[in-house]
Amino acid sequence: MAAIYSLYIINKSGGLIFYKDYGSAGRMDTNDSLRVASLWHSMHAISQQLSPISGCSGTELLEADTFDLHCFQSLTGTKFFVVCEPGTLHMEGLLKYIYELYTDYVLKNPFYEMEMPIRCELFDINLVQAVQKDRVALLGR
Amino acid sequence: MQFFGGSEISPSPTVPTATGNNVNMMYIFNRNGVCLFYREWNRPLRTLNPQQDHKLMFGLLFSLKSFTAKMDPTSADKGNLGVPQLPGQGCSFHSFRTNTYKLSFTETPSGIKIILVTHPRTGDLRDSLKYIYNLYVEYVVKNPLYSPGTPIRCELFSTSLDQYVRTIL
Numbered sequence: 001m002a003a004i005y006s007l008y009i010i011n012k013s014g015g016l017i018f019y020k021d022y023g024s025a026g027r028m029d030t031n032d033s034l035r036v037a038s039l040w041h042s043m044h045a046i047s048q049q050l051s052p053i054s055g056c057s058g059t060e061l062l063e064a065d066t067f068d069l070h071c072f073q074s075l076t077g078t079k080f081f082v083v084c085e086p087g088t089l090h091m092e093g094l095l096k097y098i099y100e101l102y103t104d105y106v107l108k109n110p111f112y113e114m115e116m117p118i119r120c121e122l123f124d125i126n127l128v129q130a131v132q133k134d135r136v137a138l139l140g141r
Numbered sequence: 142m143q144f145f146g147g148s149e150i151s152p153s154p155t156v157p158t159a160t161g162n163n164v165n166m167m168y169i170f171n172r173n174g175v176c177l178f179y180r181e182w183n184r185p186l187r188t189l190n191p192q193q194d195h196k197l198m199f200g201l202l203f204s205l206k207s208f209t210a211k212m213d214p215t216s217a218d219k220g221n222l223g224v225p226q227l228p229g230q231g232c233s234f235h236s237f238r239t240n241t242y243k244l245s246f247t248e249t250p251s252g253i254k255i256i257l258v259t260h261p262r263t264g265d266l267r268d269s270l271k272y273i274y275n276l277y278v279e280y281v282v283k284n285p286l287y288s289p290g291t292p293i294r295c296e297l298f299s300t301s302l303d304q305y306v307r308t309i310l
Contacts, residue, residue, distance in 0.1 A: 005214035024214030032211065035222050039208050046201045047239055050194070052165040052184040052258055056241040064209040064234040066216075083214055 172252025
């Protein structure tokens with residue numbers, strides 16, 4: 001059973017630029033993943049509006065009945081979120097690490113166009129290592 | 142979906158040792174999206190007028206529910222995004238957290254939604270919401286002067302709620 005079910009990266013206007021599934025039942029098709037991503041983008045914005053205190057930067061953790069969703073927003077508005085088993089720890093660390101990989105292997109790739117879907121081999125390779133092989137090592141970071 | 146037990150009010154689940162007031166506000170919606178009850182204890186920031194605020198809150202919960210129902214990674218057959226679902230059907234959620242607040246949510250089988258907005262570091266409030274639902278049943282539903290679907294104006298409910306909310310850590 002996978003601890004992490006899926007990973008999404010959304011650009012600053014709500015478009016899905018990266019989606020990876022790590023073994024959730026009934027994989028989402030392309031249309032659904034795009035819809036779900038833009039829905040999350042708007043939910044994130046609305047949750048800022050409803051804050052009782054100023055300085056709200058949007059939802060960080062959503063606890064559903066069968067999963068937890070951890071979201072990290074970079075300063076430029078790119079959102080990273082993972083769907084994992086309820087109660088999975090160290091997801092903030094993983095998201096920060098994925099952000100590091102994104103800056104290293106996507107943003108520094110001269111062939112990558114900003115806000116466009118991510119197709120970078122090095123990013124994929126390193127991501128697989130981060131999420132699956134080196135999970136135990138990552139937790140100690 | 143759990144069905145809430147007997148009608149007697151169980152002793153409050155949290156120990157009253159709180160110093161400050163950690164609860165920002167509370168909403169109760171019925172299944173049609175009418176805000177039956179709104180109360181705030183600590184809300185420095187207001188960006189919208191009350192009606193718009195209630196609409197936005199209900200809309201957020203409604204969309205989050207269809208989002209979680211579609212996202213549910215444990216079931217293969219989830220239907221389309223946004224397909225209408227009865228209370229208790231599909232994967233729902235019980236809370237979300239931002240850097241400034243935590244929102245806890247519960248929905249009863251009759252479609253009553255109770256929302257509690259608290260300090261981001263408060264723990265699991267599912268039992269507290271259940272307790273508040275019991276208060277609602279005792280003091281609102283059993284009030285002969287209350288007609289369902291109208292805003293709640295029951296003094297006993299408000300006072301016992303105020304009292305209870307002070308004990309939430």
